[in-house]
Amino acid sequence: MPRPTAVEQQLRARARELLEKREVAGVLGFRAGTLPGTCVPFLATEPGDADRLVLNRDCAANLAAWLPRLRHRGRIAVVARGPDSRSIVNLVKENQVERDRLHIIGVADPDDTQPVRNPVVFDEFLGERAPDSPPDDYADIREFEALPPAERWQALLDELSRCIRCYACRQVCPNCYCPTCFVDASRPAWVGRTPDPSDNVLFHMVRAIHMAGRCVECGACAKACPIGIPLMIINRKVSLIVRDRFGSVPGTDPDAPLPLTAFDSEDREEFIR
Amino acid sequence: MMADTNPVPSTVSGDFEPRIVAFLCNWCSYAGADLAGISRIQYPPSIRVVRVPCSGRVDPFYILKALQQGADGVLVSGCHPGDCHYLTGNYVARRRFAVLHDLLGFFGIEPGRVSFSWVSAAEGERFAEVVREVTERVRALGPSNRLADARLTEKAERAG
Ligand code: SF4
Ligand code: SF4
Numbered sequence: 001m002p003r004p005t006a007v008e009q010q011l012r013a014r015a016r017e018l019l020e021k022r023e024v025a026g027v028l029g030f031r032a033g034t035l036p037g038t039c040v041p042f043l044a045t046e047p048g049d050a051d052r053l054v055l056n057r058d059c060a061a062n063l064a065a066w067l068p069r070l071r072h073r074g075r076i077a078v079v080a081r082g083p084d085s086r087s088i089v090n091l092v093k094e095n096q097v098e099r100d101r102l103h104i105i106g107v108a109d110p111d112d113t114q115p116v117r118n119p120v121v122f123d124e125f126l127g128e129r130a131p132d133s134p135p136d137d138y139a140d141i142r143e144f145e146a147l148p149p150a151e152r153w154q155a156l157l158d159e160l161s162r163c164i165r166c167y168a169c170r171q172v173c174p175n176c177y178c179p180t181c182f183v184d185a186s187r188p189a190w191v192g193r194t195p196d197p198s199d200n201v202l203f204h205m206v207r208a209i210h211m212a213g214r215c216v217e218c219g220a221c222a223k224a225c226p227i228g229i230p231l232m233i234i235n236r237k238v239s240l241i242v243r244d245r246f247g248s249v250p251g252t253d254p255d256a257p258l259p260l261t262a263f264d265s266e267d268r269e270e271f272i273r
Numbered sequence: 274m275m276a277d278t279n280p281v282p283s284t285v286s287g288d289f290e291p292r293i294v295a296f297l298c299n300w301c302s303y304a305g306a307d308l309a310g311i312s313r314i315q316y317p318p319s320i321r322v323v324r325v326p327c328s329g330r331v332d333p334f335y336i337l338k339a340l341q342q343g344a345d346g347v348l349v350s351g352c353h354p355g356d357c358h359y360l361t362g363n364y365v366a367r368r369r370f371a372v373l374h375d376l377l378g379f380f381g382i383e384p385g386r387v388s389f390s391w392v393s394a395a396e397g398e399r400f401a402e403v404v405r406e407v408t409e410r411v412r413a414l415g416p417s418n419r420l421a422d423a424r425l426t427e428k429a430e431r432a433g
Binding site for chain 1: 364
């Protein structure tokens with residue numbers, strides 16, 4: 001076991017205190033996974049659990065994804081880095097989480113590749129704030145877009161053809177809380193339940209559309225994918241569309257409506273006849 | 274709904290006659306199509322109309338599914354901005370369509386496979402014009418194959 005970092009020590013002390021005083025029913029954070037270099041979400045419910053909490057770059061999940069499921073457990077404290085907090089902002093807007101039943105422990109994201117590392121909302125902040133990340137220029141997306149359309153299609157088709165439709169990407173995503181996902185509906189069966197390339201592309205395009213204005217680029221889906229499909233290229237394109245067209249960066253403004261539930265009568269419509 | 278579309282690819286019968294699924298809103302574009310009909314305005318018989326209550330009812334999924342199931346093109350048409358029967362349905366739809374439009378481009382799907390238009394109940398001539406335009410564009414592109422389910426084509430070929 002590596003020695004706990006300063007922020008981990010603070011986090012453990014604070015979690016123990018919250019649990020001892022019974023201010024919360026649980027503290028949602030991470031613990032070390034069974035394999036080296038992995039972390040898994042963990043709900044500490046006893047003061048004795050507090051010392052198992054960790055926070056490092058291997059913490060790949062977005063903790064907000066667990067909050068709708070913990071809704072009936074009473075008041076929950078949640079450790080929130082930039083992306084977790086952005087998803088919390090979204091889930092509150094979508095009425096999946098009650099803000100006043102959450103105690104948000106903000107921490108800087110140890111992952112310095114995150115576009116937003118510091119939490120957007122929190123009730124208390126532990127440790128040091130991370131320096132602001134440089135503005136995202138979406139260079140990866142622009143580079144891909146410079147390829148001819150046929151090459152882009154082939155590249156995405158090749159990647160998506162490898163999808164085994166395990167839905168791990170969906171299971172870890174904080175945006176995917178629907179009781180019945182469109183891919184699981186059987187009456188009607190909207191999407192063929194086969195890993196045929198056309199069914200895979202259909203699944204991934206619709207998934208991407210469902211993420212519009214909601215995806216916070218936490219990367220949890222891509223890290224969960226057992227096949228290593230580069231899902232972020234699709235998610236980041238969607239973010240870019242939403243930013244360019246509607247001026248929205250998901251989960252960064254608690255007061256703004258979700259862009260796909262709103263409109264501006266002056267929205268660009270150059271693609272409409 | 275889409276399960277009923279005939280999966281036989283349009284090329285089987287020789288000349289390519291595009292098959293276009295048109296989602297028309299009940300209050301404007303469908304009425305516009307009706308007006309074109311009763312005014313005996315000629316337009317290509319390429320479209321298969323699905324009447325929807327509002328362009329806001331058109332889930333981008335329907336559009337993609339139509340392409341997967343063998344449509345060569347899709348047209349979505351609703352009331353002009355400001356004229357929506359439900360006041361704002363088409364404004365909300367417009368954002369959704371914008372995302373789909375940009376995403377299709379990113380995936381390398383030919384621009385022109387999927388078209389959007391606003392046609393009012395009074396615009397019979399405009400409706401016919403839109404259909405002519407969309408049909409010509411899709412005809413020029415040829416049969417859609419990028420999103421189409423190859424299993425359907427194979428099945429149709431086997432059936433001769
Ligand atoms: S789709 Fe976006 S929000 Fe969901 S897990 Fe992936 S990166 Fe995170
Ligand atoms: S996790 Fe990967 S393999 Fe599984 S459904 Fe998602 S993209 Fe496909």
